[in-house]
Amino acid sequence: MKQQLELYVHIPFCARKCNYCDFLSFPQPADVQSHYVTQLLREIRAAKAECRDMTVRSVFIGGGTPSLISESFVAELMAVIRGCFDLAEDAEVTIECNPGSTLRHKFAAYRRAGINRLSIGLQSADNAELKMLGRIHSFEEFLKSYQNARMEGFQNINVDLINCIPMQSLKTWKKTLKTVLMLKPEHVSVYNLIIEEGTPFYQMQQEGLLMMPSEEEQAEIDSFTKEYLARQNYHRYEISNWAKEGMECRHNCGYWTGVPYLGFGLGAASYFKKTRWNNTSDLDEYMRCDFTGEDRVSIRKSVHELSRNERIEEFMFLGLRMTEGISSTVFLSEFGQHLDSIYGKILDKDIIGGLVESTGGRYRLTDRGMDISNVVLSEFLLADQPEEA
Ligand code: SF4
Secondary structure (H helix, E strand, C coil): CCEEEEEEEEECECCCCCCCCCCCCECCCHHHHHHHHHHHHHHHHHHHHHHCCEEEEEEEEEECCHHHCCHHHHHHHHHHHHHHCEEEEEEEEEEEECHHHCCHHHHHHHHHCCCCEEEEEEECCCHHHHHHHCCCCCHHHHHHHHHHHHHCCCCCEEEEEEECCCCCCHHHHHHHHHHHHHCCCCEEEEEECCCCCCCHHHHHHHCCCCCCCCHHHHHHHHHHHHHHHHHCCCEEEECCEEECCCCCCHHHHHHHCCCCEEEECCCCEEEECCEEEEECCCHHHHHHCCCCHHHHHHCEEEEEECCHHHHHHHHHHHHHHECCCEEHHHHHHHHCCCHHHHHHHHHHHHHHCCCEEEECCEEEECHHHHHCHHHHHHCCCCCCCCCCC
16 A cells, blocks of 8 residues: 655735734735746645655645635646645545635635635634734625535535634634534634734733733633534544544644645645655745755755654654544554553553543543643653663
């Protein structure tokens, strides 16, 4: 059987910057977008030779706002991907969409290009909250986009939401979640807002101008989220992700279970042949690259072959993010060592503390463990331990 591979394509363009966003994204005119896509196509073609014996199980076109660029560019991207890689017949192919930039004809074109999953960034169903976040769309525009997507035949849709945002109350969050679930999306991602340095929100926070929900309110919001999604038959399969049965995002599950992936485009991350790197985040450098010979790899920065300990850490960090957790049998076959011999004490302590549970050779975070996952997962660092030969 051929080795599995995932592809990520980064489109860094947005109509304007949201107040909380620290992603690699910015507005650019149409001619820059067009040149960027040409560069992407060159980068993708140049990777063909590296992946002859691999099957692509998922493609994720993310950003930024991929739906901002012309649908003909998206079709071209998909055609080149198909021409260069062995794309599995049942591959999951996702594009991220912004409700302010999606018209029905775009969805039709995406379907023709072979895209079978949409991830729509709504964030909130409350127009005042959307304005506060600096989003370019209203809830009504989202609704129109969502209906258009359904009419064009999309049967696998994720809706992205953010909670614990400034001025949000349990009441407005309940309304958002209930309104969205009435639409029956197959998948819902819910992220707690994090105030990132360098964003307008960060500046406002420094000046004492951000009215964040209190810790108590945030706990109520989180607890309602878990309880309500479960009641509506969405199962939590990762810290921030819920899906109807069988509709988990294959691409993201691949990240968390160590499937290799190649990232194309500005700042895109890759994990390939046990090595990680990030493409340059300098747009000029990316635009200048001719993707031949040495130049092709010159845009790869922070290239780092993972040590055995780093791979073990990632196995734990990423695997425990998922509600199915990690398997001690897989650990043994992967690393030739028993899980208990490395993490036995930590796991025992966390089991007693109610943060981890164990059944049938699998370990997973409990609900409480998920709530403080940052703290729990940091215990699995191996930095001070010697590498095994
Ligand atoms: S649409 Fe997404 S990527 Fe673009 S600025 Fe807003 S949050 Fe950032």
